[in-house]
Amino acid sequence: MKRTSRDIRTANRYEVLRQIIAASPTSRQELAAATGLSLATVATLVGELLDLRMITEVGFEDSAGGRPRGLVAVNASGGALIGVDIAETYVHVELFDLGLNVLARAEEDVRPSESRPEQVVGHVAAVVGSVVAQAGIEGARVLGVGVSVPGQVDRATGISEYAPNWDWHDVPLLDLLTEHIAYPLYLDNPLRASAVAELWFGAARGRGDAVVVNLGTGVGSGLILGGGLHRGVSNSAGEWGHTTIVLDGRLCRCGKNGCVEAYVGASGIMLTLRESSADSPLLHPEDQTATIAALARGLAERDPVAVKVVRDTVRYLGAGIADLVNLFNPEVVVLSSWVAAALGEPLVEEVRGAVARHALPRPNAATEIVLSPIPTDPVCLGAATFALEGALQSVGQRQQKRTPSARAKAHHRQ
Amino acid sequence: MKRTSRDIRTANRYEVLRQIIAASPTSRQELAAATGLSLATVATLVGELLDLRMITEVGFEDSAGGRPRGLVAVNASGGALIGVDIAETYVHVELFDLGLNVLARAEEDVRPSESRPEQVVGHVAAVVGSVVAQAGIEGARVLGVGVSVPGQVDRATGISEYAPNWDWHDVPLLDLLTEHIAYPLYLDNPLRASAVAELWFGAARGRGDAVVVNLGTGVGSGLILGGGLHRGVSNSAGEWGHTTIVLDGRLCRCGKNGCVEAYVGASGIMLTLRESSADSPLLHPEDQTATIAALARGLAERDPVAVKVVRDTVRYLGAGIADLVNLFNPEVVVLSSWVAAALGEPLVEEVRGAVARHALPRPNAATEIVLSPIPTDPVCLGAATFALEGALQSVGQRQQKRTPSARAKAHHRQ
Known part of the structure; x- marks a missing residue:
C-alpha cells in the first residue's frame, strides 16, 4: 500500500513506543537519536503516549551542563x-x-x-x-x-x-x-x-529490512521492509511457502506442485524421512511434533538418517531462503516457529552454508541468518x-x- | 533500509514533483488530494520546487466561491x-x-x-x-x-x-x-x-506496490513498495532472475542451477527453441534479437514451433511471476525490456493464465499484469x-x- 502522512504518523508513534519499551527509562533526546525523528516530533508523540497513560514520567537525568532531561518509561500497568x-x-x-x-x-x-x-x-x-x-x-x-x-x-x-x-x-x-x-x-x-513480534521485541528490532521465516506445519514469511510490516495490497504478502522451488515437483496441500512448503513444512520433512528410511524409528507417522523432536535428537547424536534428512531438507530450504535474500536483500533472516526452534542452531548452521551457495554474493554478504530470540x-x-x-x-x-x-x-x- | 524523516521528506518531494509532471498545470489543493499530504506540506514543497526553478507559477483557476487557486506547472526548460x-x-x-x-x-x-x-x-x-x-x-x-x-x-x-x-x-x-x-x-x-521509470511515468504511477519484471538478455525485477523503490540493505534487492525455479535445473550464467533467468532470459528461450527444434528457421544462433523477433512473428502466425516455445517459456515465467505475486502481493506486475516488448500482448495473455494457475487466489485476484506502457x-x-x-x-x-x-x-x- 502507498504510505500516506497518516501512515507515517502511525509508524512514528509505533517506533517511539517500541524504543521506550526496549529501553525504559529514556529521554526524548535519546528517543530522537534512536529513531531518527526530530526532537519536536518525538516530544509530540511522547505527549500523546503520556496522555494515553501508556507511558509515565519517571524523573530526570543530568545532561552535561544543560537542563536536566525528563525521563519516561513504559507504564506497564x-x-x-x-x-x-x-x-x-x-x-x-x-x-x-x-x-x-x-x-x-x-x-x-x-x-x-x-x-x-x-x-x-x-x-x-x-x-x-x-x-x-x-x-x-x-x-x-x-x-x-x-x-x-x-x-x-x-x-x-x-x-x-x-x-x-x-x-x-x-x-x-x-x-x-x-x-x-x-x-x-x-x-x-x-x-x-511473528514478523511483528520480531520487529518490536526480537531480531528485527531496529532493522529496516528483515524477513521472518516461519517453519512449522505451514511455512511462510513475514516481511519487514522500510522499518514496517509489508502487507501487500490485499494483506497476503509473504506467502513464500507457496513459491515454486521445483517446477512440477511434490504435490503441496495448496493443490499446486513443487511449493517450498511441500519440502520444508513438517509434513514435507516427514515425507523426506519416509522416502529415505521408511521404517526409521525416528518416524512417528501420526505425530509431527514427535517426529521433529526425534530428528533433533538424532541430529545431536549424528544419527546418519537424521543427518541425511536434515541435509536433504536444507537443500530446498537453503535455495528457498536464498530466493528471499536475492529478492529482498534484507539485513537479517529470522527463523521462527516450532520446527526451527526444535532443530535449532545445527539447522541454522546448515542453512547458512546452503544460502551462501545459492544466493548472489552481494546480498548474501549483507544478510545475517539467525534463530528467533523470542523465548515465548x-x-x-x-x-x-x-x-x-x-x-x-x-x-x-x-x-x-x-x-x-x-x-x-x-x-x-x- | 529504515526510513528516516529525511527519507520521508525526500519521498514527499519526489511525489509532489511526480504529480506536477503528470498533470501540469495543477494547484496545491489538487496536489494535496492526489498525494495524501497536508496542504501545508504541499505548499512548502511547491515553494522549494519554485525556488529551484523546476516548476513555475502559470496563473490561477477559479475555485467555487473561494479565492482563485494558484496553478503551477513543470518548468520544462x-x-x-x-x-x-x-x-x-x-x-x-x-x-x-x-x-x-x-x-x-x-x-x-x-x-x-x-x-x-x-x-x-x-x-x-x-x-x-x-x-x-x-x-x-x-x-x-x-x-x-x-x-x-x-x-x-x-x-x-x-x-x-x-x-x-x-x-x-x-x-x-x-x-x-x-x-x-x-x-x-x-x-x-x-x-x-526501469522500475523508477514505471513509478514516475508508467504503469506503477500512483500505485503503492508494484513489481517491474525485466525480460531481456538478463532477467530481474525492480520493486516498488510503499510507493517508493525498494533497494534492500546493499542496493541489490530484486534479483528475481537468480531465484530457483527448478532445483538442480539448467545451468545459469551466474554459475548456479535452475535460476529463472536460465529459462526465461533470451539465451534460455533460444535454448528451449534449440531443444524443441534444432533446425528451426526461427533460430538465429548468434543473434538473440533476430531469434526473438522471429518467435514473435511465428506466434502471430500460429507457427506450432513458436507457439510451443512460448508456451514452454511461460511455464517457467508464469511460475516465477506467481512467486512474485505470492511474496509481494502487488497491485501490478509490469513486463518490461525488449523480450517482453517483442513478444507483446500474446505473451502477456499466456502469462496471466499461467500466473492464475500458480499463485494463491487472494494475491492473484489483487494483481494486474500489464506490458510497460513507456514508449521509449x-x-x-x-x-x-x-x-x-x-x-x-x-x-x-x-x-x-x-x-x-x-x-x-x-x-x-x-
Missing part, C-alpha cells in the same frame, strides 16, 4: 493486551501488560472433530476469559485482543478467506468472535504476527502487538479531531 | 537530465528536459572486443557529449547524468561489483566516468532504472529520473541549512 494463537491442534492465549510481559497464559486442545468455526471460537472465548480471570484485572483495562489464524485473512472485514489446516473458506471469524468477546479484536495470520510463543506476542498497534492507531484517529471532552472519553475508555 | 543505458552490445543515451521529454538521443555499438571498462567509458563520454551538442544546451544546465549498468552496483561508492555480461568485477565505474564527464553522476542498474527506452528514462531524484535530494540537503547566500549559490550552480 496502563493496560493489558491479549494475544491468541489459533493453530491446528490448539488455541494458545497469553495476556500481557504494556511492557509486553506475560501476566497469564492458557491453552486448550482442538481435536480434529472440533474444527468447525463455532467450536474453535468457543475455545477462544473460553481461554480469553480464563486469562483475564487468572490475571485478576478489570475487563475495562484490556486494550484489545489480537487473534492469529493460519492462512489468508482479510483484516478489514475480519474474514478468514482460507485456512488450509481445516479447509475453512470465507469464515466470518471476527463476527463470530464478537459475539463472545467484548474487547476490540484484531485479526491476522501467524506469518505477520512469538505468534501470541505478535498478536498482542497487533492489539497494541490497534490501540495506538485508533487513538491517533480519535486525537486528530479531539476536543477536551473527547480526550477525557478516550481516557475513560481505557 | 529549467534544466536538462541525461540517461545512459549501458547494455551488452550498445550504449544508448537520451537527453531530457524537466518534463522528461526527449530532446536528443544517440547510440554507439559496443563490440565484444571493446568491453574493457575504459573502452565502455570512452563510448559513454562520446555519446553524452553528442547529445549535449545535439540539444544545443549549455553544460551548466545539465542537472545530472544517470548511468545504468547491468549487474550488482554499489551506488554509494560507484563501483560495478559484478557485471555478468562482461564478467566485470569491482570496476570503479563512477571514478572512470568522472574523468570524462563533469556533470553530477548517478550509477545504478537497469532493474531499478525505459532504462534511459529511469536513469535520467535517478539524476532528477539526485538533484532534488542534494538540493534538499543544501536547503536544510540554507542561508541567503547559499541559496543564491544553489541557483547559480544550475
Whole structure:
C-alpha cells in the first residue's frame, strides 16, 4: 500500500513506543537519536503516549551542563493486551501488560472433530476469559485482543478467506468472535504476527529490512521492509511457502506442485524421512511434533538418517531462503516457529552454508541468518502487538479531531 | 533500509514533483488530494520546487466561491537530465528536459572486443557529449547524468561489483566516468532504472506496490513498495532472475542451477527453441534479437514451433511471476525490456493464465499484469529520473541549512 502522512504518523508513534519499551527509562533526546525523528516530533508523540497513560514520567537525568532531561518509561500497568494463537491442534492465549510481559497464559486442545468455526471460537472465548480471570484485572483495562489464524485473512472485514489446516473458506471469524468477546479484536495470520513480534521485541528490532521465516506445519514469511510490516495490497504478502522451488515437483496441500512448503513444512520433512528410511524409528507417522523432536535428537547424536534428512531438507530450504535474500536483500533472516526452534542452531548452521551457495554474493554478504530470540510463543506476542498497534492507531484517529471532552472519553475508555 | 524523516521528506518531494509532471498545470489543493499530504506540506514543497526553478507559477483557476487557486506547472526548460543505458552490445543515451521529454538521443555499438571498462567509458563520454551538442544546451544546465549498468552496483561508492555480461568485477565505474564527464553522476542498474521509470511515468504511477519484471538478455525485477523503490540493505534487492525455479535445473550464467533467468532470459528461450527444434528457421544462433523477433512473428502466425516455445517459456515465467505475486502481493506486475516488448500482448495473455494457475487466489485476484506502457527506452528514462531524484535530494540537503547566500549559490550552480 502507498504510505500516506497518516501512515507515517502511525509508524512514528509505533517506533517511539517500541524504543521506550526496549529501553525504559529514556529521554526524548535519546528517543530522537534512536529513531531518527526530530526532537519536536518525538516530544509530540511522547505527549500523546503520556496522555494515553501508556507511558509515565519517571524523573530526570543530568545532561552535561544543560537542563536536566525528563525521563519516561513504559507504564506497564496502563493496560493489558491479549494475544491468541489459533493453530491446528490448539488455541494458545497469553495476556500481557504494556511492557509486553506475560501476566497469564492458557491453552486448550482442538481435536480434529472440533474444527468447525463455532467450536474453535468457543475455545477462544473460553481461554480469553480464563486469562483475564487468572490475571485478576478489570475487563475495562484490556486494550484489545489480537487473534492469529493460519492462512489468508482479510483484516478489514475480519474474514478468514482460507485456512488450509481445516479447509475453512470465507469464515466470518471476527463476527463470530464478537459475539463472545467484548474487547476490540484484531485479526491476522501467524506469518505477520511473528514478523511483528520480531520487529518490536526480537531480531528485527531496529532493522529496516528483515524477513521472518516461519517453519512449522505451514511455512511462510513475514516481511519487514522500510522499518514496517509489508502487507501487500490485499494483506497476503509473504506467502513464500507457496513459491515454486521445483517446477512440477511434490504435490503441496495448496493443490499446486513443487511449493517450498511441500519440502520444508513438517509434513514435507516427514515425507523426506519416509522416502529415505521408511521404517526409521525416528518416524512417528501420526505425530509431527514427535517426529521433529526425534530428528533433533538424532541430529545431536549424528544419527546418519537424521543427518541425511536434515541435509536433504536444507537443500530446498537453503535455495528457498536464498530466493528471499536475492529478492529482498534484507539485513537479517529470522527463523521462527516450532520446527526451527526444535532443530535449532545445527539447522541454522546448515542453512547458512546452503544460502551462501545459492544466493548472489552481494546480498548474501549483507544478510545475517539467525534463530528467533523470542523465548515465548512469538505468534501470541505478535498478536498482542497487533492489539497494541490497534490501540495506538485508533487513538491517533480519535486525537486528530479531539476536543477536551473527547480526550477525557478516550481516557475513560481505557 | 529504515526510513528516516529525511527519507520521508525526500519521498514527499519526489511525489509532489511526480504529480506536477503528470498533470501540469495543477494547484496545491489538487496536489494535496492526489498525494495524501497536508496542504501545508504541499505548499512548502511547491515553494522549494519554485525556488529551484523546476516548476513555475502559470496563473490561477477559479475555485467555487473561494479565492482563485494558484496553478503551477513543470518548468520544462529549467534544466536538462541525461540517461545512459549501458547494455551488452550498445550504449544508448537520451537527453531530457524537466518534463522528461526527449530532446536528443544517440547510440554507439559496443563490440565484444571493446568491453574493457575504459573502452565502455570512452563510448559513454562520446555519446553524452553528442547529445549535449545535439540539444544545443549549455553544460551548466545539465542537472545530472544517470548511468545504468547491468549487474550488482554499489551506488554509494560507484563501483560495478559484478557485471555478468562482461564478467566485470569491482570496476570503479563512477571514478572512470568522472574523468570524462563533469556533470553530477548517478550509477545504478537497469532493474531499478526501469522500475523508477514505471513509478514516475508508467504503469506503477500512483500505485503503492508494484513489481517491474525485466525480460531481456538478463532477467530481474525492480520493486516498488510503499510507493517508493525498494533497494534492500546493499542496493541489490530484486534479483528475481537468480531465484530457483527448478532445483538442480539448467545451468545459469551466474554459475548456479535452475535460476529463472536460465529459462526465461533470451539465451534460455533460444535454448528451449534449440531443444524443441534444432533446425528451426526461427533460430538465429548468434543473434538473440533476430531469434526473438522471429518467435514473435511465428506466434502471430500460429507457427506450432513458436507457439510451443512460448508456451514452454511461460511455464517457467508464469511460475516465477506467481512467486512474485505470492511474496509481494502487488497491485501490478509490469513486463518490461525488449523480450517482453517483442513478444507483446500474446505473451502477456499466456502469462496471466499461467500466473492464475500458480499463485494463491487472494494475491492473484489483487494483481494486474500489464506490458510497460513507456514508449521509449525505459532504462534511459529511469536513469535520467535517478539524476532528477539526485538533484532534488542534494538540493534538499543544501536547503536544510540554507542561508541567503547559499541559496543564491544553489541557483547559480544550475
